[in-house]
Amino acid sequence: MEKMKPRILLVDDEEINLTLLAAKFERVGYEIEKATNGIEAVVKVKEFKPDIILMDVVMPQMDGYEALRVLKSREETSYIPVILVTGRSEVEDKVLGFEVGAEDYISKPYSLQEVVARVKSLLRMRALQTKLAETEKMAALGGMVDGIAHEVRNPLMAIGGMARRLKEHETDPQHKDYADRIISAVERLERMLRRVDEYKRMLVSTRASGDINNVLTVCAGDIKEFIDNQGKEIEVKVALMPEPPPINMDAGNMRVAIYNILQNSADAIEKKGVITIETLPAMDQSITLRITDTGCGIKEEDIRKIFNPFQTSKISGAGLGLTISYRIIRDHGGEIEVESRPGEGTVMTIRLHPAKIGSHLPHLGEPTA
Numbered sequence: 001m002e003k004m005k006p007r008i009l010l011v012d013d014e015e016i017n018l019t020l021l022a023a024k025f026e027r028v029g030y031e032i033e034k035a036t037n038g039i040e041a042v043v044k045v046k047e048f049k050p051d052i053i054l055m056d057v058v059m060p061q062m063d064g065y066e067a068l069r070v071l072k073s074r075e076e077t078s079y080i081p082v083i084l085v086t087g088r089s090e091v092e093d094k095v096l097g098f099e100v101g102a103e104d105y106i107s108k109p110y111s112l113q114e115v116v117a118r119v120k121s122l123l124r125m126r127a128l129q130t131k132l133a134e135t136e137k138m139a140a141l142g143g144m145v146d147g148i149a150h151e152v153r154n155p156l157m158a159i160g161g162m163a164r165r166l167k168e169h170e171t172d173p174q175h176k177d178y179a180d181r182i183i184s185a186v187e188r189l190e191r192m193l194r195r196v197d198e199y200k201r202m203l204v205s206t207r208a209s210g211d212i213n214n215v216l217t218v219c220a221g222d223i224k225e226f227i228d229n230q231g232k233e234i235e236v237k238v239a240l241m242p243e244p245p246p247i248n249m250d251a252g253n254m255r256v257a258i259y260n261i262l263q264n265s266a267d268a269i270e271k272k273g274v275i276t277i278e279t280l281p282a283m284d285q286s287i288t289l290r291i292t293d294t295g296c297g298i299k300e301e302d303i304r305k306i307f308n309p310f311q312t313s314k315i316s317g318a319g320l321g322l323t324i325s326y327r328i329i330r331d332h333g334g335e336i337e338v339e340s341r342p343g344e345g346t347v348m349t350i351r352l353h354p355a356k357i358g359s360h361l362p363h364l365g366e367p368t369a
C-alpha cells in the first residue's frame with residue numbers, strides 16, 4: 001500500500017502565494033487543498049480533513065484570527081494544528097495568534113524552505129503526541145486489568161477454600177457435585193489470573209546472553225513438581241546438546257514460554273506417559289527445542305486454533321498458555337511448529353536463531369519508532 005500523504009490546507013487571499021506554496025508542498029509529497037479566505041477555509045476543513053493548516057492572517061471576509069477561533073472552538077477541528085502567516089511582525093499579533101490557539105506562526109517574508117521545515121516539525125511533534133497518548137491509554141488499561149486481577153484474587157481464594165470445606169463435610173452427592181463445580185470454576189479463574197501476571201511480565205522484557213539448556217533444566221524440574229502434585233505417573237526425559245550457542249533472551253520469559261508448553265503435555269497425558277525435552281543443533285546455527293508427549297494429541301482441525309487466546313478444551317483451562325508462549329518466542333525472533341496425532345501424542349518444535357535473536361525485532365512493549 002502506498003504511504004498516506006500528509007494533507008495540508010493552504011489559506012491565503014493572494015493567488016500567487018497559494019500557487020507557490022501549493023507547488024512546493026506538492027513537490028515534497030503533500031496532498032493540497034486551497035482556500036482564499038477564512039469562511040472557505042472553515043468549510044473546506046470539514047471535507048478535506050487536513051493534518052495541518054497554513055493560514056494567512058490578513059484576508060477579506062473572515063480573517064485568519066477569526067477562522068482560527070472558529071476552528072479551535074469546534075471539537076472536531078480543534079485538534080488540527082494551525083500555522084498562522086502574519087505580515088505584520090509585531091509581537092502583539094503573534095501573542096494574539098497563540099492566545100487563539102495557533103500552534104506556530106511564520107512572518108512574511110518567508111522562504112518556502114522554512115515553511116516546509118516548520119510544517120514538517122509540527123507534524124512530527126503531533127505524531128509523537130498521538131503516540132504518547134496511545135501508549136498512556138494502553139498503560140491505563142493495563143493498570144486497570146492489573147487492579148481488577150488484584151481485587152479478584154482474595155475473594156476467589158475465599159470462595160475456593162470454602163467450597164473445598166463444604167465438600168469435605170457434605171454427604172449428599174448432589175451437593176458434592178455442586179461444590180466440585182464451584183472449585184473447578186475457581187481454578188479456571190485462578191489460572192486466568194496467573195496468565196495475566198505472565199502476560200504483564202512478558203511486556204517488560206530484558207535480554208541477556210544465556211544458556212537455553214539451563215532454562216530447560218529448570219523447566220524440567222518445575223514440570224516434575226506439577227506432575228507429582230497431580231498424582232500422575234509421567235516420565236520426564238531430558239536430552240540436551242552439549243554447549244549450545246548462547247542466546248540473547250529474557251530467561252524468565254523463555255521459562256514461562258517453555259513451561260506452558262510442558263504443562264499442556266502434562267495435561268494431555270491422563271495418567272501414564274512420557275514427556276521428552278530435547279535440544280538439537282542445526283546446520284544453520286539455529287537451535288531446535290523439541291517437546292514431545294505421549295498424550296491425547298490434537299485434532300487436525302484444532303491445530304490452527306491452539307495459539308488463539310481463550311482457545312481451550314479443558315474445564316479449568318484459560319486458553320492463554322500457548323498464546324503467551326507464542327508471543328514470547330516470536331518476540332525472540334523464533335518460530336514454533338506443532339505436529340500431532342490424536343491418540344498418539346504431540347510434538348512442539350521451537351527454533352531459535354542465536355545470531356538473529358534480539359537484533360532485528362523490537363522488544364514487546366517498547367514503542368517502535
Ligand SMILES: Nc1ncnc2c1ncn2[C@@H]1O[C@H](COP(=O)(O)OP(=O)(O)OP(=O)(O)O)[C@@H](O)[C@H]1O
Binds near residue numbers: 264267268
Ligand atoms: N501437547 C498437547 N496435547 C494435546 N492438546 C494440546 C497440547 N497443547 C495444546 N493443546 C490444546 O490446545 C489448547 C490451548 O492450549 P493453551 O495452553 O493455550 O490453553 P489451555 O492449556 O487450555 O489453558 P491455560 O491458559 O491454562 O494454559 C488446549 O486446551 C489443548 O486443547
Ligand SMILES: [Mg+2]
Binds near residue numbers: 322
Ligand atoms: Mg496450557
